[in-house]
Amino acid sequence: MGTLIKYNNFFAFSNKSQKYFNTSFIDGINIVHGKNTSGKSTFIQALLYTFGINDEKRKLAELLDEDVIFRLDFTMLNHNETKVSIVRDDEIVSIKIDKNPPVKFIGIGSNNSREHIKLKVFLSNLFGFTLHLEYDNEYKPASIEAMFLPYYIAQDVGWVYRHKSFRGLDFVRNFKNDFFDYYLGIINNYDRLEKSRLDKEKKDLEAESRLLHKIDTNNxxxxxxxxxxxxxxxxxxxxxxxxxxxxxxxxxxxxxxxxxxxxxxxxxxxxxxxxxxxxxxxxxxxxxxxxxxxxxxxxxxxxxxxxxxxxxxxxxxxxxxxxxxxxxxxxxxxxxxxxxxxxxxxxxxxxxxxxxxxxxxxxxxNLDSWLKNKVNIKLSSELNMKLGEITSKIYNIDAELAKFKTDKAVNEERKILNYTFKSKFEKYIKELKVKPFEDERFYLLYEIPAFPRQGVELLKTLLAYNFSFVEIIKKTDYVHVLPFSLDAIFEGDFEDDSKNEILEFIKKHSSISHQIIITIADSKNNANSAEKYNKEHFNNMANLICIGNNTHQRSLLEKYNGDFECYINETMDILN
Known part of the structure; x- marks a missing residue:
């Protein structure tokens, strides 16, 4: 495991409407609860938006109309402990690390803007995130979304398809294999970039060699x-x-x-x-x-x-x-x-x-035909010389490629990890009392198609899948670890037995070293409230974050009471 990120405090403030939101996080389990449409998903999306993920912007349109400034304080743990504050105000993101001056990025509203790319590189370096993906036939640093993808299950599609919580990543070429290979530690990205360059150069040379050989032999x-x-x-x-x-x-x-x-x-x-x-x-x-x-x-x-x-x-x-x-x-x-x-x-x-x-x-x-022959002979000589040069270059490239893992070696590692994942996935499926799959490919990470499940069975399957995936990638020595956010864990019409099974599963596979943030619908009229779940399943050790006092809708922000003037001033200092 590489850098571990722990959230400390999240703050949002609108000077325009004089409203705010403030909450802290604990190590372990954090439960976000409130009425349906109260703003629980908005809360998770705002966290991601603060980091510069513009995919969430469309979902936050109503909140952003109030000119809200967001601030997240978190701690990074690797060889030492680093305090970080990140503030976002629309097109501006400012990041303060420990007591260093803030680093500001202005104009990050578009993922293709120069400032957003600089922000992406900055966060990648900060978290030790080195995944590269293929964009326009060229490997480039992966998006911020790919940095958060293993640790976020969105309410809308996260409980239907695996690793679909962000839009756009499906259109990245070879995304699945590159994504899995990086997080499972099969291929180092910089090695892959160089290997990809050498493979392309070798293919081009081989194609040129075949063409020249065909001309020489068939003419x-x-x-x-x-x-x-x-x-x-x-x-x-x-x-x-x-x-x-x-x-x-x-x-x-x-x-x-x-x-x-x-x-x-x-x-x-x-x-x-x-x-x-x-x-x-x-x-x-x-x-x-x-x-x-x-x-x-x-x-x-x-x-x-x-x-x-x-x-x-x-x-x-x-x-x-x-x-x-x-x-x-x-x-x-x-x-x-x-x-x-x-x-x-x-x-x-x-x-x-x-x-x-x-x-x-x-x-x-005669002389005329002989001179023409000489031209063809010269051409043949040039072809042979060029073929010799190409052969020499291919030989040198093969020597360089020998330093990297072969496709066969990579496939062998994938096969091993397929069955490592299968073992854990099968175990978690059983714990959640989901009917096992008859077809083995539904257990093999690199081969899994869409799960043939629906309702609570599909949610439990994806819950088991995502926990299995996170547990495996945490063993990769360079992979960063972000808080595991699961939005709407009771998505759908569930009976109490299924809810209890889900909560017990989360409790069993949580740890004090890795924060988990879950959201559940709650109301003062509910027989089973968040407080009851906390008491019965988490021994009152979970941190409860209430949105809208369990009574209001669209109520992430509440009327500002004037208690955070120093904090707001500090936030503005970071931003300005």
């Missing part, structure tokens, strides 16, 4: 390509080596030709520039002795004249050198012509070899 073109490939390979090798040699030589010749042509062009362009420079120098005024306009003598400084003559001289020398270089290159024109001839010859050789290869045919295989 006739790939098969024929493998057979035809070697026939043409030798001829292509004969072509490729000379082709590479001729093509390399051709490239070298073309590079050499281009290099020589570029040099000649560069030198010719340089000479053109130098000639323009020379003409410019000849037209320079420093080159003349007389003015071209007035014919007067011109005088120049020695420095200007020297610089001018030096430029003339340099330009002449450069033109002379360029002319000589160009002349030398043009003398090599024969070499250029030879290169051109050799280039043309190599092109013809490469071209002739290529067309010869195109026309080559061996067993109806």
């Amino acid at each position: 006739i073109q790939i098969k024929l390509a493998k057979l035809k490939d070697e026939v043409f390979t030798a001829r292509t090798m004969e072509y490729i080596d000379p082709y590479k040699e001729n093509k390399s030589k051709l490239i070298e010749l073309e590079k050499e030709y281009i290099s020589i042509c570029n040099k000649v062009t560069l030198l010719e362009e340089s000479r053109k520039v130098l000639r323009r420079v020379k003409r410019s120098l000849n037209n320079d005024i420093i080159a003349k002795d007389k003015c071209p306009t007035c014919l007067h003598d011109l005088s120049h400084s020695i420095e200007d004249t020297y610089s001018y003559l030096q430029n003339i001289n340099d330009t002449e020398k450069q033109i002379e050198q360029l002319t000589k270089n160009i002349s030398d290159l043009k003398d090599s024109q024969g070499k250029l012509n030879s290169i051109i001839t050799e280039i043309n010859d190599k092109k013809k050789i490469v071209e002739n070899d290529y067309y010869e290869l195109l026309e080559y045919n061996v067993n109806n295989i």
Whole structure:
């Protein structure tokens, strides 16, 4: 057994209508009693609503119209004792743990809201609740309802179907097995999440492997390509080596030709520039002795004249050198012509070899069909490589999966627990004097269909079932334990003998360490009242919680008398 939760006090207050409700709980049995429709079920639903269970909101509509604030004080027992207060005001839940500042969640009215999800995670961590369920093909932390489900039997459907006290959980995929496996300690949730991920990855890889293998084995073109490939390979090798040699030589010749042509062009362009420079120098005024306009003598400084003559001289020398270089290159024109001839010859050789290869045919295989075969061969090679990678990944996943329980091992554990449950369930059925089932599957936890019972027989059967389930899961070392709430244990028209049998059964299987909260209809006119039941069956040790003074309907709240001002202020401090 993991964390044990014990309720200490429940308080509700409406400032709008100046009404309140206050009660405390004891260890052991707590009996909530009052007239029909007085508010007994409302009381249980309000407890659940305080924790953020919105499934109860629709049932509390009339009460919530009065703007009621709810507060529950409880104690958590694990390695130590922790005091917790949880307050809910419509969309707001605030939780105070010991003397720590309150943790507030604003906007929890929708189960899909970010704040409600944060509240769910917070409560799960607080109680050590790690169940994950499959939502939208992904395992996520279970809802708050799943946290309370083993410990709550609702009046409307709880006495008709097992584990149906909350709506919506039926639509969760694999809920039954995941729910039972967690509470019975068969599979750790985090292991299951990782195993689920690995199983999915392995299935995807196996599906991909089957597809690729089918393509590789069933594609006739790939098969024929493998057979035809070697026939043409030798001829292509004969072509490729000379082709590479001729093509390399051709490239070298073309590079050499281009290099020589570029040099000649560069030198010719340089000479053109130098000639323009020379003409410019000849037209320079420093080159003349007389003015071209007035014919007067011109005088120049020695420095200007020297610089001018030096430029003339340099330009002449450069033109002379360029002319000589160009002349030398043009003398090599024969070499250029030879290169051109050799280039043309190599092109013809490469071209002739290529067309010869195109026309080559061996067993109806030519170059075109062989290249197509090569594509298929490449595809086959890629397929085989991919299949090898997939096989390696599957091998690694299998090694990881070997660390987890196999489906066979899980089924064996389920089988053992089926019969462990059967033993206790059969015993409790007998104690409640219910006719035993002839079909064994009605005793096997994982296999039980709807019980073929009605009336008091069905209620007793479900009472025995739920007590059996709670007793078994309490042995799981990590499972939290909440107060066991049974709403309307006399649901239906029961004779006194059946009521006595039910009360004696509850007394026998109750303990001081686990709170039980039961509700029964009561009235001041009843011959058998809650007080009488307490005296005759519980030795006056049960805690009686009266709703509506056993006379009023819809009377969970009563007129506020001003006795709880300090408590209300403390509650508001937690909320604000």
